[in-house]
Amino acid sequence: MSIGPLFFAIAAQAPLLQRWFAVSGGGDPYPLYAASNLGSFAGLLAYPLLVEPLLPIAGQSWLWTGGYVVVAALVASCALLLPRNAPAAMPVSVERAAPVPMRQLATWVLLAAVPSGLMLSTTTYLTTDIVAMPLLWVVPLGLYLLSFSIAFADRRGPADFILRIAPLIVLAGGGVAFAQNPHYPWLFAPLGLILLFIIATALHTELFQRRPDPAHLTAFYLAMSVGGVVGGLFCAIAAPLMFDWAYEHPILILLAAALVTTKPLFAFAEQLWASRGRWALIIGLVAIVLSLGVDNRLAILPNPLPLTAKIVGIILIIELALIALGNRIAYVLSLAALMLGLGGWTMLASSVHGGDRVRSYFGIYGFGYDKGNVRTLVHGTTVHGMQDLRPGRERDPLSYYAPQSGVGLAMQEVALRKPDAHIGVVGLGSGTLACYTQPGQDWRFYEIDPAMERIARDPKKFSFLQRCNSNVPVEIGDARLTLARETGAPLDLLVIDAFSSDAVPMHLLTREAFAVYAKRLAPDGVLMVHVSNRFLKLEPVVAATAKWGWHIAARDYQPGEADKDHAYSHSYWIALTRDSAALNQLIASTGREKWTAVPVRAGFPGWTDDYASILPLIKWTK
Numbered sequence: 001m002s003i004g005p006l007f008f009a010i011a012a013q014a015p016l017l018q019r020w021f022a023v024s025g026g027g028d029p030y031p032l033y034a035a036s037n038l039g040s041f042a043g044l045l046a047y048p049l050l051v052e053p054l055l056p057i058a059g060q061s062w063l064w065t066g067g068y069v070v071v072a073a074l075v076a077s078c079a080l081l082l083p084r085n086a087p088a089a090m091p092v093s094v095e096r097a098a099p100v101p102m103r104q105l106a107t108w109v110l111l112a113a114v115p116s117g118l119m120l121s122t123t124t125y126l127t128t129d130i131v132a133m134p135l136l137w138v139v140p141l142g143l144y145l146l147s148f149s150i151a152f153a154d155r156r157g158p159a160d161f162i163l164r165i166a167p168l169i170v171l172a173g174g175g176v177a178f179a180q181n182p183h184y185p186w187l188f189a190p191l192g193l194i195l196l197f198i199i200a201t202a203l204h205t206e207l208f209q210r211r212p213d214p215a216h217l218t219a220f221y222l223a224m225s226v227g228g229v230v231g232g233l234f235c236a237i238a239a240p241l242m243f244d245w246a247y248e249h250p251i252l253i254l255l256a257a258a259l260v261t262t263k264p265l266f267a268f269a270e271q272l273w274a275s276r277g278r279w280a281l282i283i284g285l286v287a288i289v290l291s292l293g294v295d296n297r298l299a300i301l302p303n304p305l306p307l308t309a310k311i312v313g314i315i316l317i318i319e320l321a322l323i324a325l326g327n328r329i330a331y332v333l334s335l336a337a338l339m340l341g342l343g344g345w346t347m348l349a350s351s352v353h354g355g356d357r358v359r360s361y362f363g364i365y366g367f368g369y370d371k372g373n374v375r376t377l378v379h380g381t382t383v384h385g386m387q388d389l390r391p392g393r394e395r396d397p398l399s400y401y402a403p404q405s406g407v408g409l410a411m412q413e414v415a416l417r418k419p420d421a422h423i424g425v426v427g428l429g430s431g432t433l434a435c436y437t438q439p440g441q442d443w444r445f446y447e448i449d450p451a452m453e454r455i456a457r458d459p460k461k462f463s464f465l466q467r468c469n470s471n472v473p474v475e476i477g478d479a480r481l482t483l484a485r486e487t488g489a490p491l492d493l494l495v496i497d498a499f500s501s502d503a504v505p506m507h508l509l510t511r512e513a514f515a516v517y518a519k520r521l522a523p524d525g526v527l528m529v530h531v532s533n534r535f536l537k538l539e540p541v542v543a544a545t546a547k548w549g550w551h552i553a554a555r556d557y558q559p560g561e562a563d564k565d566h567a568y569s570h571s572y573w574i575a576l577t578r579d580s581a582a583l584n585q586l587i588a589s590t591g592r593e594k595w596t597a598v599p600v601r602a603g604f605p606g607w608t609d610d611y612a613s614i615l616p617l618i619k620w621t622k
Contacts, residue, residue: 010068013075015221020082022214030152030211037148044142048135048615056611100216105223111207112227113234114255115200119144120235121249122196125177126189127380135614143197151204159205166202167262167331169195171321174253174335178343199256206261244357245347245364250339257332264326272323282333314341355460360451367461374398374567375462377430377455385430386567387462395435395467398567400497400532406555406573407495409590410528411436414493417585422489424520426479426508427497427530431456431464434472442489443472446479480513483520490522497530504536504614510607514545514576524582529574536617542574543598544606550576551583553595574598 014036018029051060122140151159173195176188212220231252239248321334340348350356358365366378370386377385386398402408411433414421420440425433428447437443447453453474459466475482479498494517498505507513509529517527527550531538539554546552553575559568575595577583587595604616 006068010071013071015218017075017078018221019214019217020078022217024081024083029214029217030208031154034149034152034154037145037152041142041145041149044138044145048138048613053613053615056608058610100212100219104210104212105219107210108207108220108223109227109230110255111203111210111259112224113231114252114259115144115147115196115203116228116231117235117248118196118199118231118252118256120232121239121246121252122192124235124246125249126192135618139193140196143193144200147197147200147204150201151208159201159208162198162201163205163261164263166198166260167257167325169198170253170257170260171318171335171338173198174250174257175318175338176342177250177253177339178347195253199253199260202260203256206259240359240361244351244354244359247351250344254332254336254339257335258328262325262328262331265322269323269326282330286337310341314338317341358451358455360449362449362451365451365455370567377462383569385432385462387430387432387464388567394463396566397432397435399432399569400530400571401432401436402557402559402563402566402568402571404594405557405568405571406575407433407497407528407530407571408436409555409594410493410495410526410573410575410586413586413589414526415441416589418492421492422522423493423495424483424491425495425497426483427495428452428456428474429497430462431468433495433497434464435468437469437472443469445472445474446482447474447476448478450476480508480516484516486520490525491520492522492525493528494521494525495528495530504533504538506607506612506614507609509538509541509545510609510612511545511548512609514548514550518549518578521578524579525577526582526586527576529576530571531574532570532572535619536614537619538617539572539574539598540601540604540617541607542576543600544604546576546598547600547606549578551578551580552576552598553583553587554598555595557594 014033018032021027021032022029051063055063119140123137126140127136150162153159173191176191179188207224235248239246317334317337321331321338324330324334356367363379365384368376368378370376373389375387375389376383383399387394388396388398397403397408400407403412411423414423415436415438419438420442422442422444424444424446426446428445429452431445434443434445453476455461456465456474465472496508496517498508514527521527529542531542543552555571555573555575557571557573559566559570575583575586577586601616605611
């Protein structure tokens with residue numbers, strides 16, 4: 001509410017200044033749009049790499065304030081320099097210019113909407129199915145901004161070249177849109193980013209080629225802005241409601257294929273698609289696509305195709321797609337056929353039969369099996385819960401919550417020390433920790449995503465809550481705000497388990513957040529923080545915060561040979577308490593050899609609500 005209107009006002013200066021440039025006799029104003037997006041790209045990189053690591057929030061506020069003053073002064077200077085007879089300098093006045101047809105406006109909107117949506121869908125696709133790497137969102141957004149700079153530049157060579165090769169790149173990159181494989185991020189992540197850049201540049205070049213006379217410059221940029229909003233709303237608002245997977249990604253790729261200009265690759269292709277033989281090709285294409293779907297639950301033929309036949313079918317689809325270049329409908333159909341053949345049928349089968357995925361505004365949660373008898377809950381590429389379905393093992397805590405993990409030891413110790421303990425857990429997951437519940441204890445979970453509670457309470461998915469603590473309350477909302485409002489009995493054990501995914505909610509690890517936890521804990525209460533992470537080393541954050549009155553120890557648990565029959569995972573838990581005696585009792589009762597000191601990183605101040613940056617914490621090497 002405070003920043004949005006100001007940002008809107010600043011961003012709205014771009015078309016205004018370009019119009020002033022045109023009426024002042026400056027020539028074609030559209031290349032200025034390339035310069036403005038190059039500036040946006042520079043600002044995008046500067047914030048996470050320079051501004052955020054070097055300046056606290058208060059300093060950033062003064063920096064932006066100074067920037068606004070400079071912008072206002074520059075805009076005022078341009079206004080004062082505007083010629084008094086500026087309207088006469090326009091090549092064609094607004095009054096005499098022909099109105100823009102609605103079809104043209106719709107085309108502008110669509111050409112802008114697809115790259116905008118694809119930028120968001122690529123980010124979701126990469127972080128959900130390929131690799132949830134910190135700051136990865138910067139790359140798709142940066143490529144999106146760079147595409148404007150190329151498409152609207154004075155020098156047309158790069159834009160024209162990308163426009164020519166775009167159909168082939170869309171075919172190669174878009175064909176594997178369903179072929180998710182997190183085991184090869186070095187292959188699929190670059191391919192997805194290249195596809196986004198090529199599509200965005202090609203469609204923005206199409207926009208540039210359809211640009212109107214400067215008299216309609218404002219309408220042109222308004223249509224582009226509307227398109228950007230439409231693409232964003234489709235991916236951010238509509239898609240999570242409509243789909244259980246990131247289907248918006250292949251849909252936008254198909255729309256891009258329909259919008260990009262294609263030229264025949266072969267001399268005979270144009271005549272072939274214009275002849276009656278085109279129907280035989282289309283029927284053959286449909287037959288191949290249907291036959292490729294027989295190996296999943298959407299089976300069309302009674303027997304599965306052998307692998308050799310599937311490979312031959314994919315090759316035929318690729319050949320037909322290359323022949324289809326120059327024919328928009330045939331090209332899009334061929335691309336859709338390739339998508340279905342390379343994983344699309346399997347993905348659609350999972351959605352049609354249901355139960356394999358749940359999607360919310362916080363992500364896409366998938367369900368599967370590990371070693372045949374262990375039910376798993378996965379958010380993107382990160383495991384959030386496991387349950388052994390073998391009789392007698394349904395209540396066993398698995399994955400990060402093994403009995404010898406940090407949290408497992410803390411649960412056992414608090415049960416012995418305080419049989420009537422009050423326990424709070426931030427992060428519900430599949431509800432695994434509920435199976436540490438003992439009679440007489442009072443439990444409460446804190447979860448931000450309502451979908452997680454539905455998953456944990458559905459016995460068809462996970463039965464931890466039903467078997468171990470069916471009446472446990474789950475507070476939906478931001479845990480820090482909820483804990484700050486609570487006035488009930490102090491907690492004897494508070495577990496912070498919101499960091500196992502690679503998207504870290506920083507506000508739960510700041511000094512102010514730990515002050516909230518301290519107020520909710522009993523004087524001898526224990527705080528357990530889960531900092532296992534593939535890409536970030538979060539231990540220094542907790543260690544720096546511990547200097548403000550906390551006693552601290554870590555449990556780095558690695559499953560051994562004796563645990564092979566259990567789905568235990570490596571985990572790193574940190575125990576903190578304001579009472580040194582409570583920490584000593586935890587360590588003594590569970591085994592001193594299991595706990596280690598937490599190293600303090602020299603020069604690292606920790607996180608506060610005023611300053612936090614993940615850049616110093618990235619694991620650059622494994």
